[in-house]
Amino acid sequence: MEDRIAAYITRTREKALEQARAVDRQIRNGEKISPLAGIPVAVKDNICTDGILTTAASRMLAGFVPPYSATVVKRLEAAGATLPGKTNLDEFAMGSSTENSAFFTTRNPWDTGRVPGGSSGGSAAAVACGEAVCALGSDTGGSIRLPASFCGVIGFKPTYGAVSRYGLIAFASSLDQIGPFSRDVTDCALLLNAICGHDPLDSTSARFDVPDFTRFLVNDIRGMKIGVPEEYMAEGINSGVREVVVKAIALLESLGASVEYTNLPHTEYALSTYYLIAPAEASSNLARYDGVRYGFRAAKTSDVMDMFMKTRSQGFGAEVKRRIMLGTYALSAGYYDAYYLKALKVRTLIKEDFDRAFEKYDLLVSPVSPTTAFRCGEKTGDPLEMYLSDICTISLNLAGIPGMSIPCGFVEGMPVGLQLMGKHFDEGTLLRAAYTFEQNSDYHRAFPVL
C-alpha cells in the first residue's frame, strides 16, 4: 500500500509496537484506558517528536532529530495513542498538493495519478487508505481541510488558539493551527478532547473551558440556522462540485435546519490578503534557518555571510524561496504600508464579515475547494493557479474561526468535501452538524479501491 501512496516520510513501527504493548499491559492489569489507547494516530512531519526525525519535508531539516516533543504529541502519548509514523507534506507546509515536498509526492488513494491535496497530504492519504486510523495535520490556509476534502476523510481546523502550537514548526504564526483527521465524526471529537486546551508553553494558546466534545455527537440539527455565502458558490466553483454541495445542503435542510443564502462581501480580497500576510510571517519565521544551531549547512563557504546565503539557497525549495521573496518584499521599506499593512486592514474587514454573518447564523457551509483533486503536475507551473485551490478555506484562518471538511459526495469518482464554518470556540456546533449529516448519509463509508 505504502509503495503506491507514499504517505509517510518516516515510519516508526518499533515505537508503535512498544506503545501498543504498554496499552496491552494496562488492559491485562485491569487499568482504566482512554478511548484513544492503542489507536494509531499519524503525525504530520512538521510537528516535533522527541528523538524521531522531523523534517518539515525540507532539505533544510533532512537530518533534524528534535530534542523535545510538541505539546500535542505529549497529549496523544498521555492518551495512549500509538505513533505509526510521520507524514509527508509540502515543504514547511507551503502548498496545496504535497508536490512541494523535497522528498517525494504523496498520491491520492482514490486515483494515484492525482494529488492528495496539501499541505497535510500525507496525513489525509494515510487515513483515507487505512494506513492510520487518525492523524494530525496543521492548517494555515486550508492545509487540513483541502486534503481531507480531496481524500474523502474528515479534517478539522480548530479555532485559532484552541490547540497549542508549541513544537509545531512555524509557518505563519497568526494563522497556523493543529487539528485532526479521521474517518468519522466520533473519532474527530475524541481527538479534539485529547489535543485542545491551554498550554503555558504557547503564549497564543487561549484560556477557555474545553468541553467534552463527544457531548456534541447528537443526531439532531432541528432549528439550526445555516447560512450559505453566495461568494463561495459563485463562478469558479466546478459545476459538479456545486451540484454535490447543493444536494448536501438540501439534506441538512431536510433534517430540520433552516437554510438561507447570505453574503461575505470581502471574500474576493481574501486570497490577496492571505498571500501577503502568510509569506510576510513566513519570511520572518524562516530567518532562523541559518545553518548554525541545527539543520543543513552548505559546504565550502568563505565566511559567515556566504554560509548563510549558500545554506538557505541550497536548503530551501522553489516555493519556500518564492514565499520568502514575496514576504520580504511586502515587509520591506517603501512597500510595508502598501502591501503588509493594507493586508492587515483588509483582514479586519474579512473578520467583520464573519462577525456579522454569525449574528444571524449558527453555521456557514460551502465547498472546501472549487474542484476535486487535480492531476499531479497540473498546477506546478503556475503558483497563482495553485494558490486558487485555497480560495474557500483561507478566510477562516484570517478570521481565526473553526472549520471542518466532511465527505459529502463524489464527482467522477473523486471525493468532494463540505466545509462547515462556526463561531470562535463553537467547535460543538460543527460537530453536531457533521454528526447529524454523517448519521443520515453514507459517504464516509466509501473506501478507495487500491
Added chain:
Amino acid sequence: MVTREDVEHVALLGRLELTEEEKEIYTRQLNDILGHFQALQRLDTGNIQPTAHVLPLKNVYREDWVGQHMPREDALANCPDRDENYFKVPKIV
C-alpha cells in the same frame, strides 16, 4: 512593478543567493502575483484598524519559575559544527 534590481535587493535581505534563471523567474512571478493583489488598493481602509492576530490577547504574563532545562548535549546535538560547548561558524570578518 518589480524590477530585477528589486529582486536582487530582496534576495539579499532574505539571505538568498539566486541563480540568473531564478532572478528571471521570480521577477516575472512577483509581478504576476503582486499585480493580482493590486485589487486590494480598490478598498478604502482609511479608518480600519489592522488585525495582526484574532485573539483578544495583549501581554501574556506568567510566573517566573525555575524549570527543567534541556541538557547541553541535547541542545548541541543537531548543530552542523561545534567547538566543545560552542556553535562554530566560519569567520565573520
